Amino acid sequence: MEQTETISDFPAKKLARQLDFTAACRVSSANAVVQEKLEPESHPFSVAPPIAQLQLQLKSQEQTITSPPQAQAQRQLTQSPLQARPNQVPVSHPRIPHPVHKLPTQTMSLSVKQESPKSRPWTDAKDGTPNKQKQCKCRNSRCLKLYCECFTAGIYCDGCNCLNCHNNVDNDAARKEVIATILERNPNAFRPKIDSSPNESRDGREEAGDTQAAGKHNKGCNCRKSGCLKKYCECFQANILCSENCKCSDCKNFDGSDERRALFHEDYTAVYRQQAANAAINGAVGSSGYGIPLTSRKRKSHELFFGHLTRDQSISMTGRGQQVNHPIASVSSPVVPVPVRHNAAALGSSKFTYRSPLADVLQPRDVKNFCTFLVAVSGEAARAFAESRQTKNGNKTPIASATQRSEDSREENDVQNAGDNHLLEGKKADRDGTSDSRSDACDVQIDEPRSPGTLALMCDEKDTMFMAAGLPNGGKTQDTMFMAAGLPNGGKTRCGNMTQKSSSENKCTELYADQESSILTVLCNFLKKVITRGSIKG
DNA sequence: GAGTTTGAAACT
DNA sequence: CAGTTTCAAACTC
Structure with a gap:
């Protein structure tokens, strides 16, 4: 009675079409013949026949393929859609756990995909032990459409919360017809959506924070x-990365995605953040960035901070490769560790190397040019200052004026020559990479009248910019900077002598x-330019 | 638990 | 094949 009602619910034309199987189904039905012999009581939605059965099916294809289509169709109606696929090694469905009505001879051991607990919503998240079958809640589909997870998985509804369910033994006839219709429309409709491929293996290691399942979505x-990055996404739900098969927009489910990583690293602490910042600072200058493979670092960070990274704390990672829709890399912070895929063609590769966004943007030559520019600016400032002093001294007493003029003249020459000499010296250092590094600006020359800003600048620049730039003899560049700042000879100017007259000190100041x-x-302008470049690159 | 959002499936 | 509708799971409140 219920079956009749069910069949009547579907248009008559579909009934006719259901019996008109495609070639694929003919082959499938041929296999079904073997399956019938092996398992006369085979459950219509049985899953994953043993390998021996599959082999027998393949051997039997040639013999049974000649069967009349109608007969084959009739046979197929008695077979599960999964059985009807000869060449497919069934794998576990990403959403449906396991069949409820499996025959004893059937097994899911053929499943290739290694699912993580996260990939199985029906699995207890606490201990990873399989739960009972996921129960559908279908209301309008009678559990006879692919909307129904049970039906899609090839299992009967069992204890589900569905309404008007026809995915059961009582409605087997109607169910088979529906299956035939679906198979006619799409022979792969019941195929597992997640294909496991050895090539997609992710080096047998765990993705940071998750057990990344190998394989990719067949359809995408x-x-x-x-x-x-939500379970709406079948790829994400199956715990796999989106692939080239996907047509998603704004995808963040790719290897190295900061958002994805954030999802698995919710406890990204300030410690690691500081480490990343330091790495980025050190790698901010140079063509290769940080350049150090962070395999150990990655592992370490994983161990330290797995499960705590918030989204806005996430570090920027790029590199999906296979995904068309690349997300825009985060540029929220100028200090952003950016991974580099060593092999862009290798999907799933996550051998990251931290690189500053400024890598390839801020080159050593840029620093040199900047220093040269500073020297020129310094020279201009010194020249302007000298001229100003000369103008003022024009009103002074002859004695003082003579002395002062002499000093000013020497001072002007010193300052200007300092700039010029260090331009040349800098070039020389650039050539041979050697130079007698002068005193450290931060430790020795404390008797020099420097402003706190200058001292801070000198110290900061020494420790980060120039050292990180990997320039030959960073101290040399420091000297260039110091000279450019009007501190010839590493700051040992005549004015630097604390015993000198107060007027001289004032002049120097x-x-x-x-x-x-x-x-x-x-x-400031230079840094703005750097930031702009980094932002553009980011 | 109700309502909303989402994306696959189904349909046109 | 593209656009729309239907559907049920995921998600939010």
């Missing part, structure tokens, strides 16, 4: 709003302030 997802202002202005 088409997500638009979820970023493929003014000169330094002038030059410092000019230099800091240039530095």
